[in-house]
Amino acid sequence: MKKVKHDIKFFLTNPSFVKWINNSNEESDYYWKKWIESHPEDRSAFYAAKAIVERMDFKVARVTGEDKERILENILKEEGSEHYTEVPQRKYQLVKFRKQITQIAATAAILFGLAYYFIEQTYINHTEQEVSKVYQVTRQTERGQQKKIILPDGTSVLMNASTSLTYSSDFGREKREVVLNGEAYFDVTHNPDVEFIVKSGNISTVVHGTAFNVYAYPNEEVINVALERGSVAIHGNEGLHEDPVFIRPGEKLAVTGNLSNSVKSKFNYIEEFGWKERVLVFKDSGINEFINKLERWYNVDISVVGSSDEDWKINGLFKKQGLENVLEGLEFARKVKYTVKEDKVIIYTSVSN
Template identity: 30%
Template sequence: MKYDAYSTEDFLKDEFFVKSVLNPNYETDHFWKSWTDNHPNKMEEFTRAQQLVRSLEYETMEKPVQEDYVRVFENVLKYNKKLPQQNNKHFFGRDWSSWKGMSKIAASVAMLLLAGWLWYGNGLNNLLPSEFENSTLVTKVSPYGQKTTVKLPDGTMVVLNSGSTLKYKKEFDDSFRKVELTGEAIFDVVKDPARPFTVHSGTLSTTVLGTFFNVRAYNDESQIRVSLAKGKVVVNNTGQTNQLNNYYLEPGQEVTYHKVKKTIEKRKFDIDQVFAWNKGIIVFESVRMKTVLKELERWYGVSFKVTGESQEWNYTGKFEKQSLENVLRNLSFSQRFEFTIENKEVEIKF
């Protein structure tokens, strides 16, 4: 990894490092903790770079003027005075007391200030870049009536349910593994403690190290669900403000985000039911006709036309590897309707 040979000066010039210090989150905190644990010999350089970046006070930065560059250089000098005398001779492997050494550090920090000015123009709330900005994206689509298995660059296996889309970089970064999901998918994530794996689905972000879980986030549904079968995950709700927005899940737990109410709840769930679709099993539990037909549209790749008057009903049932005709025949017995199937169109008559 490129950070293994970094000096303090290298850290100061690294955009990802600077943004991690100024705008930390779960992913960046985990990454740097893991890296420093594995590189204790680099802790001194790492800590010095952190302190120098924080001394610039980016959070309240306004457009820099000449006095700002003077202040940066003064910060470097003040920081030098705070260093133990025995360390002064070997900072960066150079003579720290020399003007050449100081000027290099000052120049690096001044570059950070200038970078901060540019970031400020885009808003301080957007210090971290978009997950897929300026990158080569791969888009996998699982059309209605199909299930699609995708192998990601790190070996992680993803099974996309019908009507689902997955986006990811052609090659993952050294720091993170991030994907974007619309629809439903099961993730079997390869363990990589140095690179957390994050699934972005609507306002929820699910971060794991190595685990097996299901995410359901269709655009036309009122809920987003993250259900954990094994391992551990943390779900972050970016749609909440001024609230605790990290939800840690154990196996058998899930979080459900309600889009309209903008609320989230954590609870236990039936693993067999949630993961049934990957085994060719459709499960309905007290759901309305509209929900049943929408699920059948995705599952079999058909469209429905409903005629006649029907009373609203809630249906509970399970179908294992059944044809659409068999499913509709069973439904028609209990809900009393007739149906015809012609190519990819189904008409239901009450």
Template identity: 30%
Template structure:
């Protein structure tokens, strides 16, 4: 096991004494595998006991100090995650009661005696900057990979009465199946509704279309006002216009659209503007195109190549000149 991948969701269940026998053995082995793991567990346990020290009363500890301690540990764990770039994670909460934050998914565990009206107001926001990616686990066990320049938000009521998230940018979801609670991704002016499946949603604010690609299962595409647009089967993709909700349905290799979570970017029959947008997000740069070839289509992949290596490869496909000045890149077609 990689000790850098901290099982916050199972740790939370262990602390609440909700683990299965297998999870209990897993956590015991994880805690004993390193001093860092043991130290982290003791800190989380201490904060939990600080809030819940008595079943007869609610305790109001120094919440600013507790938040500082947990936030420090969260950012330390993120720095060791599989994506080495520093992530920007904003956790915005208007709840007046104490919340214990556990996990890279930033799950809010709120004391059951707290006023339930605060649940609807408490919001978790997770955001990546240009050139960054991250993986997280939502409170229901759903796995999410968040692409560059993307933002995911959900309320503290998530997985209680409903499972709804808001997405700006791109994310791949591997949804924990729950027949009783639909999982809904709100992206721009459509909703993607599922019960348990794996799919990619691209809904960047600068893009004219929303793209949903389904790896397995079945999803429904619904407008914000509840109008059903279409359903997707495995290895199908839908492109929905933000302007008028007109859509086109295609057969598509969904593995191509999820390749970015494996650190690979694949282009298939893409025009220069589509290529430039994705490269900007991938490398964390700004691209200026001069005299672009509007008719040329590109099919290639990027994995471990540096920006300069990629531009040299690009030059073999179509003659270009380029310059790199910090984050500013100029590509001139000859």
């Protein structure tokens, strides 16, 4: 069944819409958010009407929020909107206040004319005004912290430690694009009309609705994209006209530098997604990777005293374990020593180990 496209007048003559703009709450915010998600063809009229109601501040006349609703109510009466039901008045009240009602009706007619003049002027400049309001939003986590956020389109993002996610304030209107530095798990709201893009380093992961993990810390050479369900296409960002790489559930792509240097493989779920459940995993990790992960995970600074063998291959799985337990495992496996003082860790090692 084809959806009916609504115009600006539909929203301006909808009392619940006007009341939401003037006096929003959690319930009405949720309702209108879901409404516009279900009617993407009405976004232009929706936001134009929203801008009109928001700008009716009447600063010179010092009209209050209640006055504003009453004025708009009069406009609705004049239009005879199907969304407006007038409460019947007692007969003696109508007789007693006949003169006052006539005056109010005249005032309403004047306000109606002024409102539609205002609508016309606002609509002409609407696109320019909306563009000028666009700004960048950045959400981030610190070391030792994880955070779950919900994007404007309903997409759920779980951010690992030391991660930032940046997106435009008009996210979801015409495009859904985020820039990731760090690691995050995305459960993307399905939308066949607007693709979802995650830019990380030199690659972009493009989807319409799926669940996947991206590991892209700026100080590490390799970017990993692991797909839990759905499908994704991974593109290069360097203008090399490379063909995108597609991966299926249970596969991951490891990219070193650019897309031409990538390796597709199967993955172990715990290794790629275990961090969501506070499982710290090391798989053939060198000393630098080991230190970087511990610093992010436990919010500590680690230094190494002595020479270290860059060919170290550290393996281990620590589920909700403290820092001391992880260091004890390293001490046993590599015969090293360590000290911990507040948020400072020193590892004593040598190439002979």
